[in-house]
């Protein structure tokens with residue numbers, strides 16, 4: 001069956017859906033120039049050891065190294081713009097009352113593209129918080145209000161003096177309770193889940209397609225490779241999301 005046939009089949013499933021949930025991973029931002037994590041060679045984890053950089057222990061051990069790595073990733077993201085895949089997902093809002101984007105990504109490219117319902121399971125790299133969450137979880141800190149030399153590693157919390165850290169989920173950390181609760185509810189409620197650009201290896205995000213499927217939802221996966229999610233997919237659209245998703249929206253619109 002050609003990709004075109006599969007795109008038409010996926011569009012037919014979307015046309016009959018009432019409640020669409022979308023799960024995205026780093027792959028959806030790849031065509032915006034943002035590295036993924038596990039893609040061999042250019043993935044972030046190919047160059048850096050996550051245990052050295054994305055854990056509370058790593059931050060305690062070497063706060064300046066971890067802080068500088070996130071400053072480097074933030075500088076990369078400032079150059080990034082939504083790609084046609086992000087734009088297509090935002091255009092889906094014309095076909096459904098609500099399109100809930102459940103993202104593992106810490107960038108805001110879905111919001112920049114115009115998606116209006118985005119759940120960030122792993123936080124938001126543009127935000128910062130007190131490492132001790134001294135005023136409650138999270139104790140967000142606006143760095144613009146703090147005079148400090150950011151070349152000296154993480155600034156200090158103005159309330160308690162602890163280091164300030166990025167508001168992202170690190171390994172061995174809990175996800176924001178409201179985010180995972182809303183994501184699970186969406187997976188239980190949807191009748192179609194579109195899974196885009198994730199290797200499906202990190203829990204609890206990776207179990208959301210299974211949750212949806214157990215409730216009878218159809219799973220459509222968009223990824224150039226096969227992943228841990230592929231065996232669950234009713235339709236696998238193989239290719240980059242920046243190419244496939246606009247084709248899917250085009251197929252939806254031509255049959256009106």
Ligand code: OAD
Pocket residue numbers: 024025026027028030031036037038039043054104105122169170171196197198199200201202222223224225227239240241242
């Ligand atoms: P990964 O790097 O594990 O997987 C990226 C996926 O994107 C792979 O399946 C690629 O095949 C696919 N991909 C690559 N280029 C693509 C393209 N142009 N279009 C569509 N897909 C493409 O990233 P995630 O699955 O998002 O967690 O990783 C999940 C979590 O692991 C991240 O959120 C992060 C990491 O540890 C935290 O930071 C807590």
